[in-house]
Amino acid sequence: xxxxxxxxxxxxxxxxELRARYTHTYDSGQLENFVDLFVEEGVLQLGPMGFAEGRxxxxxxxxGPMANxxxxxxxxxxxxxxxxxxxxxxGTSRFAVHYGRxxxxxxAGTYHDEYLRTADGWxxxxxxxxxxxxxxxxxxxxxxxxxxxx
Numbered sequence: 265x266x267x268x269x270x271x272x273x274x275x276x277x278x279x280x281e282l283r284a285r286y287t288h289t290y291d292s293g294q295l296e297n298f299v300d301l302f303v304e305e306g307v308l309q310l311g312p313m314g315f316a317e318g319r320x321x322x323x324x325x326x327x328g329p330m331a332n333x334x335x336x337x338x339x340x341x342x343x344x345x346x347x348x349x350x351x352x353x354x355g356t357s358r359f360a361v362h363y364g365r366x367x368x369x370x371x372a373g374t375y376h377d378e379y380l381r382t383a384d385g386w387x388x389x390x391x392x393x394x395x396x397x398x399x400x401x402x403x404x405x406x407x408x409x410x411x412x413x414x
Contacts, residue, residue: 272347278386279345279379283357286388287338293330299323303380307390311371312398312409334365340375351381362401371398371406390414 282301289298299319308316316322343357360372373395380389399406
């Protein structure tokens with residue numbers, strides 16, 4: 265196997281780890297570790313509520329929800345990564361999320377990611393969402409939020 269193939273295998277593993285850290289840091293309320301997964305000017309879709317642009321907006325938008333939810337559990341699968349340059353990539357993955365008690369909601373959809381290799385390793389440039397559904401757990405099928413654009 266050529267060095268570049270080995271490097272790409274390592275990059276793919278690093279991106280899988282980045283996506284896993286997203287779910288683990290969010291679900292365990294580690295706000296600073298969570299926002300550090302993004303480049304400084306990164307964009308994050310905040311569910312059906314809109315977008316946070318930059319780490320400061322992410323901190324402000326997520327501090328309350330991370331502190332107040334009794335629990336949050338994200339599950340991700342079906343990850344696909346496409347390298348778009350030596351230090352850039354894009355990816356998709358499917359997800360399901362369950363929040364407990366307050367807010368008592370659940371959802372599922374597809375994440376669409378852009379990544380950049382930085383001096384600190386791979387980071388999210390953006391993470392946007394196409395929802396299958398998102399809403400209160402008591403509904404047979406929560407509504408599908410509209411598609412948003414940053």
